[in-house]
Amino acid sequence: MKKIFCFLLLVLLTVTSVCSVNAASVISDYEIREQRQALALYEFDKLWNDEQDSYLFSTTFGGAYFDANDILHINFKSDFEQEILNTYNFEEMFEFGFTRYSIKELHEAINIILEYSIEYSISRVSIDDTKNSIIVTTKSNNGDLKNILVKMLNIENILIEYEASEYETLYTYSITNGDFYLINGYNCTVGFAARNADGDAGFVTAGHCVSETGSTIGEDIVIDGNTVGDVDSYIFQNYSSADAAFIDLRSEWWWSPRWIPSKNLVFNNSYQYLNTSSSYPVVGTAVAYYGDGNHSSIQYGEVTTSSMNAWVSGTLILNLVETDIVLVGGDSGGPFVRTIYAGGGQYYKYVQGVLSGGNASNSVYSTVYNIFYELDLSSY
């Protein structure tokens, strides 16, 4: 009997120690990754700032992305391979490659596709830098759409995705990021669109909007008097790297309107991407907070601290980004957005994170990267 007890104790101790090592290694892996990316991004930012307006760079740049090993790939249009090789002497930290199309060409194609968005029930168009492709999301299961677009645009790298049929209904309304919502009588702000691990669509907001308002999982979310969804998951606890919640958009009754997330921002703006990993919040970077004016409206400022830990009331949240934008009660959960020039006269808005807290001179936000990590979310 004693031997069995000792054996069980040994197993328990082993499991406990393995769990502890895993928890510690997650944090250190993240830090290592952050450092590796920061160095490459520093060099890339220099290249970008120096060359973004040059004709050769802006017409041949084919996208950039980190691979799973955190190697930064920078691509150029293959037709200009010799010219690029003669002009640029890249550092070892970049993996230099060639693609069929430049980002400028893909953007021009997107502008044309958007003109046909109603005709082909297109709900979203984006660029996949890793595949040098355009991704078209449609609500219509039209098998010819790819051929139609390839012929129209003379671009072959087009991927068609079909949106789930549950959203193909006349009574469908989009959620606007930056709008305020009610939770248990309190108000907070919509951050950005996302999906949970089950693939359910919804939006991200601040986690304390759930925990500090006497709410919990399943609490109704109300916008303009309509119950649009409920709390699916949230985190606001010591030593977490995000203050975030995911709201699953659901209809209250089967006959009531359906609500879908969107990339719309208040005041007729929209964002194109979420900053999921490939950018470091450099101090001095211009950022904007998007609110609908019920609390704050659009506010402009800059990053004052790239990564910091902060006591938000009594809760220590790690790896927040600090800005000099001063915000007020009700703004929590709203999006911080950075506008990036992508060459060829194109500007893109990247959502950086959602508001957590603030005082009389600063505000802090949780980054998209950390929110996705903590709540197991992905881009919508």
Add this chain to the structure above:
Amino acid sequence: MKKLNIIIIIIITLLLSSCVDDITESSLVGNENYNLEPLLTVEQPISSSSQGDTTEGLETVIVNVDEIDWKVAYESTQYSILYRDVPDEMIFPLYGFSVEGNCTCNIGAKTRYMYVVFFNEEYYDIIDFHQKYNNLSCDFLDELKIEYYSCESD
């Protein structure tokens, strides 16, 4: 005769005291559906901690609410509103609560930290108390100089 006078005085006193009770209760009509619980503990910043150079805001500890040196912001026969100062460097979560149900005046976590209600020998969270007794208004916040936020779009 003296005894009769004393009895009359006692009766009048009893009647008056019951009237005062009536006034108190009638002017603080509670929302029967809202379950108001007394506030037992609050957060209190600690001046020094091992938080390091990269940590902002203030670490707090939980203390009994009566350990705080509250000052009186408002006092009536029914309840008092007490307050304490806020360190500038303290960071608050920025959820909001609309006092009049529209966007004319919103309060939040900072107000909750600064103010409590003292009623029937118990402390209460200022927003919870308002949800029970509907005692706050924008004018009242102005009168008490309680900071609030209005809609920018108004």
